[in-house]
Amino acid sequence: MPFEQHTISTDEDLIENLHQNALLKRKAEDTIFTRYAYFIKEGMHKYTLLEEDAFDAYSDAVLQAINNIVSGVFERKSSLKTYLYRIFTNKCVDLIRKKTTNKNSIHQTSSLTDMLFMIADSAKTVVQQLVEKTDVDMLKNKMNELGDNCRQLLTLFADCYTDKEIATTMDYKSADVVKTSRLRCLEKLRQLYLNK
Numbered sequence: 001m002p003f004e005q006h007t008i009s010t011d012e013d014l015i016e017n018l019h020q021n022a023l024l025k026r027k028a029e030d031t032i033f034t035r036y037a038y039f040i041k042e043g044m045h046k047y048t049l050l051e052e053d054a055f056d057a058y059s060d061a062v063l064q065a066i067n068n069i070v071s072g073v074f075e076r077k078s079s080l081k082t083y084l085y086r087i088f089t090n091k092c093v094d095l096i097r098k099k100t101t102n103k104n105s106i107h108q109t110s111s112l113t114d115m116l117f118m119i120a121d122s123a124k125t126v127v128q129q130l131v132e133k134t135d136v137d138m139l140k141n142k143m144n145e146l147g148d149n150c151r152q153l154l155t156l157f158a159d160c161y162t163d164k165e166i167a168t169t170m171d172y173k174s175a176d177v178v179k180t181s182r183l184r185c186l187e188k189l190r191q192l193y194l195n196k
Contacts, residue, residue, distance in 0.1 A: 011076075011079060011080040011081075013028075014028045014031060014032060014080060015028075015069055015074075015076075015080070018066060018069050018070055019070065029062075029066055032062060032065070032066065032080070032084070033059075033062050036058075036062075036081060036084055036085075037058070039058050039061075039084070039085060039088050040054045040055050040058045041054075043057055043058065043088065043092050046092075047092045047093070047095075047096055049092060049095065049096070053095055054092070056095070057088060057091035057092045057094075057095050058088055058091075060091050061084060061087040061088035061090075061091045062084065064087050064091075065080070065083060065084045065087055142189055142192045142193060143189070145192055146185060146188055146189060146192070149170075149181075149185075150181075150184075150185035150188060150189075152170065153166060153170060153178065153181055153182055153185055154182065154185055154186075154189075156169060156170070157182060162175070163175035163176075163178040163179050163182075164178075166178045
């Protein structure tokens with residue numbers, strides 16, 4: 001048999017074929033791209049991106065993942081899907097930051113921006129939409145109206161503190177209490193915008 005039909009099914013198969021001849025490499029690239037293309041819809045939903053932007057982020061993520069695999073940067077500490085999803089998530093966040101920075105480049109402060117991108121609950125979409133529709137000065141004023149506790153909690157969260165670290169820093173009983181408090185603070189912020 002001059003050419004054996006080979007079905008690419010596992011991560012190992014894909015990774016191995018990315019290091020093979022042009023035909024097998026292309027087949028592996030196509031398989032990776034189509035197998036995880038549903039990330040595009042997830043990116044649209046999770047980050048409220050337009051389909052075109054989510055597609056661009058996904059394409060860039062696939063290209064980076066393939067380059068990292070071929071160059072040996074990918075250490076196989078996670079599944080290919082997890083690795084690709086992590087890259088894709090970073091690309092989506094970078095895209096949102098870039099767009100927000102371009103809109104508000106004069107008044108933007110990174111801690112507020114970071115906070116908005118790292119909110120991992122249902123208020124995220126609402127807050128992102130508010131930031132896109134209002135200027136950062138208004139956001140600062142609303143943050144000041146929240147009070148010291150909420151402002152400090154949301155700022156620490158924006159600065160990548162975990163709920164557990166925030167609990168220790170702000171003397172909360174547990175990480176769960178911090179999460180609940182954060183949700184309440186975000187709801188207060190949302191109400192402040194609705195009542196402007």
